[in-house]
Amino acid sequence: MAGMRPGTRAAMTSALAALILLSACSVDGHAVNDSDPAASAAIDVKSLDTGKYPTEPRKPFGKPTVENVLQYEGQRMAQFIVAPFEIDRDLTQMGLPTQMLFSRSSNVKAVVGEDVGGVPANENVFYGYVASASTPDSMLRTGTKRSLNNMVARYLTAADATAAANQMADVYGKRPKTTPVRPAGLSGSRVLTSPGGEPGNTSMASFTAHNTYVLVTSYTVDDAQKDMLEPAISKAVNLQSAxxxxxxxxxxxxxxxxxxxxxxxxLMDQSRVLIYALPYSDKELEEGDIADTNMGNVRAVYGPRAMSFRSDDPPGTFALLNETGSTANAVERSTVYRAKTADGAKKIMDTLATGNKTRGRKSQPAPPNLPGARCAQEIARNLTQYWCEVRVGRYVGEVFGEDLKDVQQQASAQYVILTKADQNAN
Structure with missing residues (x-):
């Protein structure tokens, strides 16, 4: 696992009112201060330079609001989207679009195209999520480049989903040189093949209405690999349906x-881990002034599969977080992992450090008076990025940015917050 990749709010619609918001009572106050005793003894938190960043956990978030419930639902859905590498093990280079989908058809168009996404039934899209990946660039030179988009969109009713799947398939079928195919075992899906986006490529797309969902998978291969199309599409539909x-x-x-x-x-942050992440301000989120390509991806809690979508090593991240029991991971200005045990957290941090070395990132000084932190630098395409990781007990915090001092201050603030995190949380 090489760490998380650095990266505008869409308009909400009247569909917001359709959700029933049933919530348990929230608990006021901060988490138990039960940090790693060895870490607390070794580090004088008062000596740390935390800059402008907060050093206290946030209060519990409580119930989703009408304004953010669709974003929250889309984030929750991410854990139930089949990862591209689960369909084709070589699809390890995550790319765009990998994000949650807000309501209406605009986000769907970004995935399937203006023509297909613009069908009338897509006015009833509620929310959704899409994961996209390709084979590494090195495979382009070997003539084995492949790519895949896997999208799930939720509709208000099953009838809406059926109409959308059929309408999208009908429009897709009107594209030049597109023909329907009937893979074995997919009688409930509309499957079509067409030329890929580049010469010498072929694409296959499936549109499947599944209860109130539409499952859309598009897979593109070099022509020499056409025999991979039907098995991959069949695998995608069956895995995603389940x-x-x-x-x-x-x-x-x-x-x-x-x-x-x-x-x-x-309850937002039902696992009570997002309260420990360094926050963005509401203004930063509203204005899209964040280090992520999609505002809906942050102020979120993700499981191992969804975290793999943000990783330079998706299969490795998925395996590591499952192995260490890090099933609830917070993503905002910082990323916070919570392993089942302190040893598991140490393994996460060690793996992050190993990933940095593997990518050729150069070690950088730890923040002043915080020797246990690990920091690294990467210069790529004339852009310099810095990373720092800190650990307290079961928790690992990861921060990044373009200025070393700022990143060191983030790491110090994140460390202080984690000293106040509940080490007995489930």
């Missing part, structure tokens, strides 16, 4: 009334 069935989506009013989906007691 995984999205496990997503505990909040019910719409209609679903709650009909008892077709169990009620959910929704």
């Amino acid at each position: 995984l999205i069935d496990q997503f505990p989506a909040a019910p719409t009013k209609e679903e709650a009334a009909a008892h077709t989906r169990p009620s959910q007691k929704l």
